[in-house]
Amino acid sequence: MALIVQKFGGTSVADADRIREVADQVARNVRHGNQVILVISAMGKETDELLRLAGDVARLRPGREMDMLITAGERKAIALVAMALADKGLDAVSFTGSQIGFITDTNHMNAKILEVRPERLREALERGQVPVVAGAQGVSTDRDVTFLGRGGSDTTAVAIAHVMAADVCELYTDVSGVYSADPRLVPGARRMAEVTFDELLEMTATGCPKPAMRSVEFARSYGVTLHVRSAFTWEPGTWVREETRESAVEEASVIAVTHDTSDAKVTVERVADHPGVAASLFRRLAERGVNVDMIVQNVSLSGHTDISFTVPQDSFAESLATCRSMLGDLGAKDVTGDEAVGKVSIVGSGMKSDPGVAARMFEALGAAGVNIEMISTSPIRTSCVVRRDQVETAVQVLHQAFDLDA
């Protein structure tokens, strides 16, 4: 008998039909002799709707109240899922974040889990019940309701899998696993049977939409095996774990191509090239909440250098303004911005031992007429910034160049 944590959210529980289908699948799992703990996030687009409503009501939206508001979506969903399970003859019992002992810090809208006290969860399992836990929520050390942030339900699921020593944490989604590229761009994209935590982290960091990066980091830290799979086809998806794949010898060095078109590029021209200049720029940006992604600094010519970096588009205006206000301090000439960029990355643990990979990437892009504007690398990833309208072509030629087609 296995203990399985199953997380469902968004499209998987978007309406009454979907909820009943999830209940069917859980009932089947329980009949097969497994113990199941469910983690549920809000139905369909409910979180977005609640945020829109808050925007209609007030400009000033205290984090404490936002958390009270948003977490209502998950409460609604757990109650409905528990009813659907009862309807299938299972003894199901819903739990809020507070009831299940998720103690968090007081950082509203993005609270961190401090401790999990799963007494009620254990009692429910001992009674043979199916616990249905509200994702992404907890209670703070100030006894207030807290929200763990977007994607927080995945974190809830991983944390429960960890404290309950579950055999696997299944993250159900509307795609059937982790793909070698976005199937909308690359028809031959392949679902991977298995990836490592590091690979998945690089992929989520460079544009692979699911699962939420924070939950993957959490799973890696605690050695929780993940299974990313579909709540629509119910077929086996992609397993995520620490160990090397068995077929490592034959393994391709690159396993996936990811892309991201949500960033913009900022270039500060002819910055004075002396110690501390870059530091002062990026500290100021950090203070203003700008989340800088790639940074490239060219070789210094005649005591000056150009610094380029990418930021999320919604921080673009703020970034330009910040740089402009610092032109004097930086001894720089000008600031330019470019919103029409995109990022393409290749990812794979095997890259570490395959020095030709980056060159092959640049050649493939060059042959396709895709100009590379910035480059950044990690041991298992190489990313290039290109024109946004060439992102699709870039993903396609790289998927082919590295023989990833199914």
Next chain:
Amino acid sequence: MALIVQKFGGTSVADADRIREVADQVARNVRHGNQVILVISAMGKETDELLRLAGDVARLRPGREMDMLITAGERKAIALVAMALADKGLDAVSFTGSQIGFITDTNHMNAKILEVRPERLREALERGQVPVVAGAQGVSTDRDVTFLGRGGSDTTAVAIAHVMAADVCELYTDVSGVYSADPRLVPGARRMAEVTFDELLEMTATGCPKPAMRSVEFARSYGVTLHVRSAFTWEPGTWVREETRESAVEEASVIAVTHDTSDAKVTVERVADHPGVAASLFRRLAERGVNVDMIVQNVSLSGHTDISFTVPQDSFAESLATCRSMLGDLGAKDVTGDEAVGKVSIVGSGMKSDPGVAARMFEALGAAGVNIEMISTSPIRTSCVVRRDQVETAVQVLHQAFDLDA
């Protein structure tokens, strides 16, 4: 400085505009130097929508899960109202039933308050905050979320007014007070400046829709002064308190005409007239959850009698079946049912000392050609069952007969 509990719900907080208007009014109250505690129920028709959704998801709907579901509506509403208040510059803080210390029994869907521990409420007031409390919810002695039932937000408001010794509990609604008759039926219906608890209880028991009867009983028990008023016009409404009206001398004996078209009539014909027969019938009905309203038993003729009673329409089929199954035990001949009935009542504390009131009622109905099928009385109320299609006429002629027009 007065301490005022203000309850808003349904249409008063139906959308973002309404919520902002409520916040405006609260801000005005606070500027005038009052301390305010808000009690909020779900927005618009949200509770109905949650019930519909539950019906779509499952036939078996455990009470514990229904309570988890329904109370989500209030959580959403309190968060939005708190944000709207923050936007007006007030320091507002929302509280769930559990956070505000509403300890209830474990009777889901219709929990009773056992105790209120308002420590966090007191602390919030001491800090100068405006508490925004979720109506109709609590936490059970089993640490589960509980719902106090329909109209439970009024009960929450009255309970808070009681434990905090508030000066008044204002129940805001979409009508501007308690009327001498339904203004949709009687254009000349008059808003009453003041009624007693007993009068309001008789009125709510006989069809006056607001406020919820249970909250009025609670207010009477604890001597909490109520003020039923409009969240749309904000004009003074109807005060409800124990003491006699000042103008008692000139007071009319009848203050209001109410009506109710939600009942059906059942008649058991030629029941054996010996002790215990009626008891066995009404005990069986009670066991099946049928809430019997009026009961009339005719004078016994030749050892047999007819028993008629009214029940809510949704218990009508169950009532007929129960009576049929007992025909033998009752020694009765037949059971007949009639769904086309309605009830018209006159209410007023002054009726106690005015013996001619009932006669005047029957005369007025007779003169209008309205036949009376059943009569039931209390010291301050007389009710008649009539044909449903004559209810409107009956209300109009009675309103005129007792000089209630504005």
